[in-house]
Amino acid sequence: MIIFLLMLDYLLSLVFLLPLKDDRGRYRSFPYMTLALVLLNTVVHVLVHHALPLGEEAWSQGGLMWQAMLVPADILNGEGLGALSMITAAFLHASWSHLVGNMFILWFFGRKLEDMLGSTKFGLFYLVCVLVSGTGSVLGRTALPLTQGVIPGLGASGAIMGIVAAYLFLYHQQRILTLILIGIIPIPLRIPAWVFILYTVTRDILGGWLEQEFQAVGYLYSFVDSFAHLGGVIAGLMCVYFFLPRELLYYRHRPDTAS
Amino acid sequence: MPNPAQVAELLRRGIAAAKAGRTQEARQALLRVTELDERNEQAWLWLSGVVESFEDRRVCMENVLAINPDNGHAQAGLAWLDQQAPTPPATQEDCPRCQSPVPLSGAVCPDCGQVLIVACPACGQYVDVRETSCPDCGQYLGDFRDGARYHMTLARAYLERQQYVLAQETAARAEAEAPADPQVLEGVAALHEELGRNDLAIATYERAIECNPGNAALYARLGMIYRQRSMLAEARTMYKMAAERASDDPAILFELAQLHVEEDGATLESLKLLEQIIRLDPGYAQAHLLLGDVYLNRQQGPQAIQHYERACKLASPDSRTGREAHRKLGKLRPSLSERQAQGWGETWRRMGGLMLIPAVAALVNARLVPWQVSLAAWYGLAVASAGAYLWVCATDVPRNPAMRAVFGQAGVKGSRRQALVSVPGLLLWTAAFGLILLKA
Numbered sequence: 272m273i274i275f276l277l278m279l280d281y282l283l284s285l286v287f288l289l290p291l292k293d294d295r296g297r298y299r300s301f302p303y304m305t306l307a308l309v310l311l312n313t314v315v316h317v318l319v320h321h322a323l324p325l326g327e328e329a330w331s332q333g334g335l336m337w338q339a340m341l342v343p344a345d346i347l348n349g350e351g352l353g354a355l356s357m358i359t360a361a362f363l364h365a366s367w368s369h370l371v372g373n374m375f376i377l378w379f380f381g382r383k384l385e386d387m388l389g390s391t392k393f394g395l396f397y398l399v400c401v402l403v404s405g406t407g408s409v410l411g412r413t414a415l416p417l418t419q420g421v422i423p424g425l426g427a428s429g430a431i432m433g434i435v436a437a438y439l440f441l442y443h444q445q446r447i448l449t450l451i452l453i454g455i456i457p458i459p460l461r462i463p464a465w466v467f468i469l470y471t472v473t474r475d476i477l478g479g480w481l482e483q484e485f486q487a488v489g490y491l492y493s494f495v496d497s498f499a500h501l502g503g504v505i506a507g508l509m510c511v512y513f514f515l516p517r518e519l520l521y522y523r524h525r526p527d528t529a530s
Numbered sequence: 531m532p533n534p535a536q537v538a539e540l541l542r543r544g545i546a547a548a549k550a551g552r553t554q555e556a557r558q559a560l561l562r563v564t565e566l567d568e569r570n571e572q573a574w575l576w577l578s579g580v581v582e583s584f585e586d587r588r589v590c591m592e593n594v595l596a597i598n599p600d601n602g603h604a605q606a607g608l609a610w611l612d613q614q615a616p617t618p619p620a621t622q623e624d625c626p627r628c629q630s631p632v633p634l635s636g637a638v639c640p641d642c643g644q645v646l647i648v649a650c651p652a653c654g655q656y657v658d659v660r661e662t663s664c665p666d667c668g669q670y671l672g673d674f675r676d677g678a679r680y681h682m683t684l685a686r687a688y689l690e691r692q693q694y695v696l697a698q699e700t701a702a703r704a705e706a707e708a709p710a711d712p713q714v715l716e717g718v719a720a721l722h723e724e725l726g727r728n729d730l731a732i733a734t735y736e737r738a739i740e741c742n743p744g745n746a747a748l749y750a751r752l753g754m755i756y757r758q759r760s761m762l763a764e765a766r767t768m769y770k771m772a773a774e775r776a777s778d779d780p781a782i783l784f785e786l787a788q789l790h791v792e793e794d795g796a797t798l799e800s801l802k803l804l805e806q807i808i809r810l811d812p813g814y815a816q817a818h819l820l821l822g823d824v825y826l827n828r829q830q831g832p833q834a835i836q837h838y839e840r841a842c843k844l845a846s847p848d849s850r851t852g853r854e855a856h857r858k859l860g861k862l863r864p865s866l867s868e869r870q871a872q873g874w875g876e877t878w879r880r881m882g883g884l885m886l887i888p889a890v891a892a893l894v895n896a897r898l899v900p901w902q903v904s905l906a907a908w909y910g911l912a913v914a915s916a917g918a919y920l921w922v923c924a925t926d927v928p929r930n931p932a933m934r935a936v937f938g939q940a941g942v943k944g945s946r947r948q949a950l951v952s953v954p955g956l957l958l959w960t961a962a963f964g965l966i967l968l969k970a
Contacts, residue, residue: 347897354891355967395883402890409898513883517876517926 273484280477287452288467290379291459293445302382304390308397309374312427315362316370339363341499343409343420357405358398363425373427380431380438387441392514396437397430400506404429407502411479417486422494429499432471436507439468441515468504475500537566545576553580571597578607587611626660626674645674645703649696651687678708682717694725705734712742719751728755746776750785757785762793780811787817791824800824815844815851822858835862877919877927884918885911888963895969907966914962920955924948 319325319336329336338352341360345351352359364370385393408429413420446461478497485492544559557580563573571594578590588611594604625632625639625646632639637647647656652669659674672680681704688697701718708714715738722731735752742748753768769786776782784807790800804821807814822837838859845852892907893900923933925948929941933951937943942951 346894349895349897353967353969354894357894358967392883395887399883399886399890402887402894406890406894406898409894510883510886513879513886 273481276477276481276484280474280481283470283474283477285454286470288462288470289450289452290376290447290467291450292448293383293442293464300386300390302385302390304394304397305378305381305385308381308394308427309378312362312364312370312374312377316364316367319363336363337423340423340425341405341408342423343412346409347413347420354402354405357402360405360423360425361401361427361430364427365425369426373431377427377431377434380434383442384434384437388511388514388516396511396514397434399510400430400433400503401427403506403510404433404499404503407505408496408499411498411501412496415482415486417489417491424496424499426496426499429496429503430506432475432500432503433507433510435468435471436504437511438507439464440508440511472501472504475504533566537563537570540566541570541573541576544573548576548580556580569597571601575601575603578604584611643706645681648684648700649693651684651691651693651696678704678711678714681707682714682721685721686717689721689724697721698725698727709737710741712738712745712748715741716745716748716751723751723755728759731755744775746772746774746779746782748772749775750782753785753789757789762789765789766793778810780807780814780817783807783810784814784817784820787820791820795827801828813844815841815849815855818844819851819855819858822855826858826862831862835859838862874931877922877930880922880926881915881918884921884959885915888914888959888966891963892966895966904969910962910966912962914959914966917955917958917960917962920951921959922955924952924955 325336328334331337339356339359340363341356342351346353346356364373381393381397384396388396408424409420412422412424443463443465445464447464447467449460449462449467451458451460451462475497478493478495479501482492482497540559540563544556544563547553547556547559557577560573560577560580563570564577567573574590574593574597578587578594581587581590588608591604591608591611594601595608598604623632624630625642625644627644628639628642630639630641632641632646638645645659648659648671649655650657650664650667650669650671653664653667655664655666657664657666657671661671662673663670672683674680676683681700685697685700685704688694688700698721701721704714705718715734719731719734719738722728722734732752732755735748735755739745739748739752749768749772753765753772756762756765756768766786766789769782769789772782773779773786783803787800787803787807790797790803794800801821801824804817804824807817808821811817818837818841822834822841825831825834825837838855841851841855842859845855847853847856888911892903892911895907896902896904923930924942927933928943928948929939933941937947942948
């Protein structure tokens with residue numbers, strides 16, 4: 272079984288999906304909140320990694336940046352900043368590639384969702400995704416037999432997965448022009464939105480499962496926080512209901528009212 | 531004076547060398563003879579056999595004939611030279627249409643006006659008009675024998691590649707080739723239209739109409755140009771003429787209906803026209819949308835709703851028609867029923883979104899154990915819910931029962947009331963969330 276899962280994860284890791292364009296028309300409003308989130312993440316990254324004189328001790332246990340990262344074990348022990356660390360960790364990134372990858376997906380899906388929800392509600396929904404994905408990370412990573420949630424986590428990917436999931440909830444019939452990179456071979460293809468998220472969720476479930484299996488025998492499998500991603504997906508699918516404009520709900524639930 | 535003995539000796543040696551195949555020696559000796567005695571017929575004749583080029587040979591023969599016009603050898607030799615001489619390079623060719631000679635460098639036949647070379651739309655290389663494909667890039671060019679249609683195809687290809695000058699020139703050529711072909715004229719006019727040369731487009735459409743007065747599409751195109759130029763009377767005339775010729779074409783009738791509504795408003799005539807369009811094509815979303823507008827202007831709300839709903843169903847939600855229909859329907863009929871809009875259901879849903887944030891934060895701070903949520907956090911949640919309620923009432927559910935009880939039937943209406951309710955709500959919610967977050 273584990274060999275099969277490993278092979279499947281390996282095969283999926285050979286494929287990289289880069290969304291380029293969907294069929295939705297022009298935006299009704301400028302995505303101020305998405306832009307603000309992208310800028311804030313970038314500014315924080317520049318400050319933390321390039322501008323502020325933070326030494327090694329800031330990143331080591333008990334240091335300033337350690338406090339700002341999400342340490343599941345600390346949350347469950349009632350130590351550290353608690354829920355606040357989930358928010359601060361969502362604005363920290365490990366490297367430029369980590370930041371750029373996350374911000375690209377946030378920009379692609381976020382502005383569509385912001386167009387639908389409005390800027391304020393989109394900002395609040397993002398906050399919900401941050402907290403729920405953080406909770407998913409705490410629950411999943413503390414259950415790991417080896418690390419038991421002592422490794423700090425950072426990045427906006429959990430919340431962004433929430434945005435992606437909400438996009439799927441609203442526009443599952445959309446087709447996304449995606450650059451599929453199989454190794455170094457790029458294939459541009461219009462794929463349904465649900466394929467995009469199915470691929471991502473499958474990878475996260477596999478990643479979480481394999482992490483559990485590997486840690487059970489004393490090895491680390493990956494540093495990707497699959498549990499935060501899954502938490503984000505759950506947040507996106509379940510919580511977007513509370514932020515939807517009522518017009519959308521009305522037509523969604525009464526499609527046959529038209530004569 | 532040349533020494534005759536010396537000349538004779540040189541001639542003898544030259545002839546002997548020529549006979550022996552020693553052409554160079556023969557040439558030297560015979561040339562020397564001609565220098566000493568330029569009217570020596572035998573020397574010139576033998577020299578003609580040992581010089582290298584055709585031109586030199588011809589000169590020798592001509593010299594022999596100048597000395598003795600009856601020299602049969604020289605005459606035969608010249609005749610032979612004429613046959614053997616290489617053909618001079620061509621300086622002209624035949625026109626592919628009228629076959630009259632045209633200079634090789636010419637672009638157009640001076641006799642029939644046939645174009646001789648065309649620029650390939652794909653690579654820009656000049657290509658002989660007889661080629662059906664560009665020899666350089668393989669782009670299909672068509673058959674020049676198709677005449678005006680060949681030029682129209684080329685013109686469209688130029689236009690697609692933003693080669694506007696070439697497109698215009700080629701369209702003019704097409705028009706010149708078939709000045710009475712309505713299809714060609716329609717194509718040329720459409721091209722002028724796309725190039726923004728509306729005056730030319732109008733003139734060409736008018737000529738196309740003269741050639742084919744029964745073509746409704748030509749009138750409709752003219753009507754559209756007039757409409758764009760705000761020449762509404764002319765546009766209406768054209769649309770009417772188009773509609774007379776194609777009374778079963780919903781697209782043409784719709785253009786006319788739009789003009790009617792714009793100019794005259796929601797008249798009975800517009801209404802009838804739009805209903806006729808919908809009878810012809812029940813799936814015409816734009817017609818349903820416009821008919822909804824007409825009914826709305828005539829104070830017939832239920833019919834307007836019916837047609838807006840139909841437009842919503844027919845048009846894609848992302849299309850302009852779909853968005854417009856949704857927006858108008860949303861205005862006309864609240865997306866929630868009056869009971870829902872004023873009730874608690876929508877309020878709870880809205881508050882749910884706002885309360886999720888402090889609730890999850892409180893749960894996380896209580897180590898994810900609900901019964902370990904501190905008393906302070908519970909107070910915080912209570913305050914946050916009060917704040918969320920006020921915020922929701924001010925922004926999303928202004929006629930909620932409590933607000934109606936406080937402010938009357940209108941609820942939280944007007945910017946002053948909204949500020950009065952939303953600002954405390956926002957402050958309460960933010961303060962409570964902040965306190966929960968900081969584990970105060």
